[in-house]
Amino acid sequence: MKIYDEHLIRNGIRPSVQRLKIFEFLHKNHNHPTADNIYEALLPAIPTLSKTTVYNTLNRFVDKGLAVVVNIDEHEARYDANTSAHGHFKCISCGGFFDIHFPEPDIKLPKGFQAENYHLNIKGYCKVCNEKKNR
Amino acid sequence: MKIYDEHLIRNGIRPSVQRLKIFEFLHKNHNHPTADNIYEALLPAIPTLSKTTVYNTLNRFVDKGLAVVVNIDEHEARYDANTSAHGHFKCISCGGFFDIHFPEPDIKLPKGFQAENYHLNIKGYCKVCNEKKNR
DNA sequence: ACTTAATTTGTAATCATTACAAAAATGAAT
DNA sequence: ATTCATTTTTGTAATGATTACAAATTAAGT
Ligand SMILES: [Mn+2]
Ligand SMILES: [Mn+2]
Ligand SMILES: [Zn+2]
Ligand SMILES: [Zn+2]
Numbered sequence: 001m002k003i004y005d006e007h008l009i010r011n012g013i014r015p016s017v018q019r020l021k022i023f024e025f026l027h028k029n030h031n032h033p034t035a036d037n038i039y040e041a042l043l044p045a046i047p048t049l050s051k052t053t054v055y056n057t058l059n060r061f062v063d064k065g066l067a068v069v070v071n072i073d074e075h076e077a078r079y080d081a082n083t084s085a086h087g088h089f090k091c092i093s094c095g096g097f098f099d100i101h102f103p104e105p106d107i108k109l110p111k112g113f114q115a116e117n118y119h120l121n122i123k124g125y126c127k128v129c130n131e132k133k134n135r
Numbered sequence: 136m137k138i139y140d141e142h143l144i145r146n147g148i149r150p151s152v153q154r155l156k157i158f159e160f161l162h163k164n165h166n167h168p169t170a171d172n173i174y175e176a177l178l179p180a181i182p183t184l185s186k187t188t189v190y191n192t193l194n195r196f197v198d199k200g201l202a203v204v205v206n207i208d209e210h211e212a213r214y215d216a217n218t219s220a221h222g223h224f225k226c227i228s229c230g231g232f233f234d235i236h237f238p239e240p241d242i243k244l245p246k247g248f249q250a251e252n253y254h255l256n257i258k259g260y261c262k263v264c265n266e267k268k269n270r
Numbered sequence: 271a272c273t274t275a276a277t278t279t280g281t282a283a284t285c286a287t288t289a290c291a292a293a294a295a296t297g298a299a300t
Numbered sequence: 301a302t303t304c305a306t307t308t309t310t311g312t313a314a315t316g317a318t319t320a321c322a323a324a325t326t327a328a329g330t
Binding site for chain 1: 204206207208209212222224227233235237238240241242243244245246247248249250251252253254255256257258259260261262263265266
């Protein structure tokens with residue numbers, strides 16, 4: 001895809017096959033995949049793919065601001081190509097994962113502090129698990 | 136300490152020496168220690184202490200709502216006895232860690248969802264690192 | 271004291287991530 | 301096209317935090 005190609009170049013990342021496929025996958029799958037999810041998904045298309053490459057590439061994307069990593073749970077780093085301000089909800093019963101949109105938060109940082117990114121992570125019960133629980 | 140004792144009992148946790156010391160440590164040290172920090176700090180006082188006990192105890196505290204775990208960075212679970220709504224800031228330059236207080240957030244969850252806890256994690260540059268950078 | 275349940279401990283296992291060095295691919299220069 | 305340097309990818313080994321598990325210890329109840 002030409003458009004992803006240019007997106008990478010514009011951010012100083014040379015678009016190798018591996019990087020391009022990973023970037024494309026992130027943009028087409030908004031289910032916040034883990035590094036392993038991505039690896040497994042792309043293996044058929046790139047049989048020589050190494051998991052190290054997936055990690056290297058994702059770390060580079062995050063460094064360059066092309067993706068964010070969501071650490072809502074320890075031992076589970078999920079990646080998101082949507083870098084606009086939004087939060088995440090994880091159901092502690094079924095594990096369901098959802099984007100949460102919220103109005104521009106009015107957070108006053110201490111004097112002189114400068115924020116690079118915000119992460120709002122919420123845990124609780126999703127609709128179906130909540131109904132199951134209240135019965 | 137009698138007061139910590141009762142606090143644990145009230146929440147259905149039998150106050151063993153280990154649990155009491157860990158709970159007390161969390162309440163007296165607001166620097167968001169890791170499990171290992173706690174283990175190292177208490178080892179002189181409880182020479183037989185096991186790291187497994189520290190983990191088991193912290194997990195129990197979190198389950199019962201007596202503490203929260205802050206996953207602002209992967210590979211770094213920090214514990215906080217302050218369970219009231221507040222956020223955390225980590226300096227990506229010096230590693231400094233700060234509490235962030237913010238006005239009651241107005242977050243609308245999807246219909247039927249129920250939140251158990253909110254986590255606001257911010258990364259950026261602290262005052263001194265920011266000044267160092269802009270020079 | 272005896273019996274049972276709860277807690278702690280030590281060790282081994284797990285598992286995601288990183289370190290590292292060799293191999294492969296790419297690009298520029300001759 | 302060949303050479304040579306640079307970048308990227310790959311495979312394997314190492315790391316390190318957390319958990320699993322079973323034995324040992326401690327506490328509680330009779
Ligand atoms: Mn998202
Ligand atoms: Mn805090
Ligand atoms: Zn659910
Ligand atoms: Zn700093």
